[in-house]
Amino acid sequence: MSRSTTPNSGANLLRTDISAELRQLPEVQLSESILRNCVHCGFCNATCPTYLLTGNELEGPRGRIYLMKSVLEERIEPSLATLSHIDNCLGCLACETTCPSGVRYSTLLEDARPRLEALGLRPWWQRLQRRLLTTILPHPGRLRLSLALSRIGRLLPALVPRTMHHLLSMAPRQLPTPARVALPGTHPAEGGQRIRVLLLTGCAQQVLGAAINDATVRLLTRLGAQVTIPEAEICCGSLTYHMGERRKSRRLMATTLRRWHRVIAEGTDYIVSTTSGCSTTIADYVHIFAEDPELAPMAEAVCARLRDVSQTIAELGLPEGASAPERLRIAYHDACSLQHGLHVREQPRSLLSDIGFGVEEIAESHICCGSAGTYNLLNPEMASQLQARKVEHIRRQQPDLVAAGNIGCIEQIGGAISTPVVHTVQLLDWATGGPDPRH
Numbered sequence: 001m002s003r004s005t006t007p008n009s010g011a012n013l014l015r016t017d018i019s020a021e022l023r024q025l026p027e028v029q030l031s032e033s034i035l036r037n038c039v040h041c042g043f044c045n046a047t048c049p050t051y052l053l054t055g056n057e058l059e060g061p062r063g064r065i066y067l068m069k070s071v072l073e074e075r076i077e078p079s080l081a082t083l084s085h086i087d088n089c090l091g092c093l094a095c096e097t098t099c100p101s102g103v104r105y106s107t108l109l110e111d112a113r114p115r116l117e118a119l120g121l122r123p124w125w126q127r128l129q130r131r132l133l134t135t136i137l138p139h140p141g142r143l144r145l146s147l148a149l150s151r152i153g154r155l156l157p158a159l160v161p162r163t164m165h166h167l168l169s170m171a172p173r174q175l176p177t178p179a180r181v182a183l184p185g186t187h188p189a190e191g192g193q194r195i196r197v198l199l200l201t202g203c204a205q206q207v208l209g210a211a212i213n214d215a216t217v218r219l220l221t222r223l224g225a226q227v228t229i230p231e232a233e234i235c236c237g238s239l240t241y242h243m244g245e246r247r248k249s250r251r252l253m254a255t256t257l258r259r260w261h262r263v264i265a266e267g268t269d270y271i272v273s274t275t276s277g278c279s280t281t282i283a284d285y286v287h288i289f290a291e292d293p294e295l296a297p298m299a300e301a302v303c304a305r306l307r308d309v310s311q312t313i314a315e316l317g318l319p320e321g322a323s324a325p326e327r328l329r330i331a332y333h334d335a336c337s338l339q340h341g342l343h344v345r346e347q348p349r350s351l352l353s354d355i356g357f358g359v360e361e362i363a364e365s366h367i368c369c370g371s372a373g374t375y376n377l378l379n380p381e382m383a384s385q386l387q388a389r390k391v392e393h394i395r396r397q398q399p400d401l402v403a404a405g406n407i408g409c410i411e412q413i414g415g416a417i418s419t420p421v422v423h424t425v426q427l428l429d430w431a432t433g434g435p436d437p438r439h
Contacts, residue, residue, distance in 0.1 A: 044095035061095040068112045090372040093340035113244030138235035140206040166380040182213035187227040194224035195269040202275040205407040215429035223316040238281035261298040280341030310347040324356035331399035335406035363393040371412035
């Protein structure tokens with residue numbers, strides 16, 4: 001079997017030995033080009049949460065890169081152990097922020113996950129758990145029903161497989177209040193209209209954090225934005241995509257793209273998201289659909305308009321005289337998807353501090369809280385350690401509130417601390433006439 005032996009231009013770059021047959025696949029060609037950029041310096045390990053917890057080389061980006069490279073080169077036979085090391089990666093992207101060579105680790109990861117998933121290495125209970133999550137999470141109605149049924153599971157735990165008991169413990173004791181403001185349709189701007197935006201309400205957030213969406217609609221319309229919320233919004237595919245599932249994910253993405261593109265054609269300045277975990281996947285649509293002649297231009301149009309809500313608010317500017325109702329100390333938590341994926345760090349801090357909140361940094365702000373999409377559902381042991389580490393840093397500060405820009409982080413941190421954890425947009429809404437998010 002012929003193999004690639006093309007030398008690297010730099011002496012310290014990784015060399016590859018991938019079969020010519022496998023190299024015919026576009027995704028493998030891309031992975032190979034990324035692999036060759038790695039200088040195996042190990043800087044990435046310094047900011048990797050799982051390497052921080054374990055000290056295991058195979059639980060850091062450099063070790064995982066070698067594993068993924070070895071699988072592509074067919075030098076090792078993929079095993080459940082190999083899969084576990086890849087599963088343990090949170091996909092937080094801290095390594096990409098740190099890497100001096102600009103290695104796109106996330107692209108390698110998203111090629112490796114479905115490749116390993118297709119081999120059927122998992123035990124049956126893991127496959128069942130993943131099937132349930134991919135069936136429930138992208139659909140708000142199913143998620144709400146499953147959370148309601150979880151109360152029965154708590155009362156009769158024998159009905160639930162022991163391997164899924166941790167899912168019961170993570171379900172909220174009471175179902176959050178449904179959206180009262182952020183309902184499908186068009187919400188007109190107050191005063192003169194300045195921009196028109198399409199608001200993404202998020203699958204899980206519609207159920208777990210509807211108050212965030214309500215605050216967003218109130219604030220954006222107050223600032224002069226006409227806000228459109230699509231009827232029967234379709235999942236962006238983020239949660240299932242990062243689990244290595246591709247068929248359903250791409251179907252959801254394609255449906256979403258077509259629907260959003262129709263709204264864009266009617267005249268939309270921005271597509272605004274309050275869930276940065278979704279935004280990082282949507283921003284990657286241009287790569288995911290690069291080879292699709294129909295969807296590629298739609299993806300480019302969508303990604304060109306995609307904004308985190310803090311970016312949109314910063315551009316519009318808060319009303320003159322807007323002020324924090326109380327002089328509170330806010331511990332600001334950087335969601336990984338926001339700081340490493342979208343590179344949005346300054347806008348949330350500036351917006352909060354400019355209206356009078358005292359914004360404080362959390363120690364190890366670059367380290368993930370353990371939420372990472374479905375990570376805390378699938379890897380509860382590692383996620384709990386990271387949750388405890390993050391919460392301990394916050395407790396030492398004793399802030400009045402914790403602010404974050406992603407529902408997953410809010411649920412993860414809020415589930416282990418008595419200090420209220422709210423979305424940044426809820427505080428800005430409060431400061432401009434909205435309700436106190438602590439109640």
